[in-house]
Amino acid sequence: MLPVRGEPLLSHAVHGLLDSGCVDRIVVAGPARHRASYPSLTCDGDRVVFAAEPTQADSAKGANSGDHALRSALSTAAPGPDDVVLVHDATRAFVPASVVSAVVDAVRDGAAGAVPVEPVADTVKVVDTEGIVHGTRDRSLLRHAQAPVAVRADVLAELLTGDAGPTDAAELITRLDGRARPVPGDPHGMGVHTPFDVAVIEALLSTENTA
Numbered sequence: 001m002l003p004v005r006g007e008p009l010l011s012h013a014v015h016g017l018l019d020s021g022c023v024d025r026i027v028v029a030g031p032a033r034h035r036a037s038y039p040s041l042t043c044d045g046d047r048v049v050f051a052a053e054p055t056q057a058d059s060a061k062g063a064n065s066g067d068h069a070l071r072s073a074l075s076t077a078a079p080g081p082d083d084v085v086l087v088h089d090a091t092r093a094f095v096p097a098s099v100v101s102a103v104v105d106a107v108r109d110g111a112a113g114a115v116p117v118e119p120v121a122d123t124v125k126v127v128d129t130e131g132i133v134h135g136t137r138d139r140s141l142l143r144h145a146q147a148p149v150a151v152r153a154d155v156l157a158e159l160l161t162g163d164a165g166p167t168d169a170a171e172l173i174t175r176l177d178g179r180a181r182p183v184p185g186d187p188h189g190m191g192v193h194t195p196f197d198v199a200v201i202e203a204l205l206s207t208e209n210t211a
């Protein structure tokens, strides 16, 4: 719901995916009753739908959990087994179209999954629970993960069969256990969480619009 330039992040994320030219349909993994909060999405008709509401049985099983949201979104989308599914994160609403198509292409090219990543520029230290600072991590091996994560629909369905399926894109990458191919991310794929992030992304967008 966080507004950026007067629009909730979710709307920016949805329009970014639609404008990427490689997404046919978007299922918002949130209850349909919230749709009224996003009037700018309604103009996209059938291409943007909300996931099915949890049933009473789902609720008894913890329907608000992330894996339910993913299951529900997947069953609403009903993709074919070879289709590529993107699991996105609305906080990363300004990821460029080139990154969206890169993850799709990686899966079309044979990877089970793909995740955009950015190099880690800063020195990374481990601080333990006692507050003691330990050695430096080798940053050449570290990457910031971004979104969307792409995965073949049949692979995603398989990951969701167990009791504890992935709850979000981050967990999905972990469950892919080495089968996710990294593709170059982009600084615009930053997560927008705080007023500082909003200021950064708004400044970036205005600079680019006036350039």
Ligand SMILES: C[C@](O)(CO)[C@H](O)COP(=O)(O)O
Binding pocket: 089, 092, 115, 145, 146, 147, 148, 149, 169, 170, 171, 173, 191
């Ligand atoms: C990075 C992510 O897991 C998708 O791949 C997701 O965007 C969560 O990001 P965060 O770093 O936990 O905000």
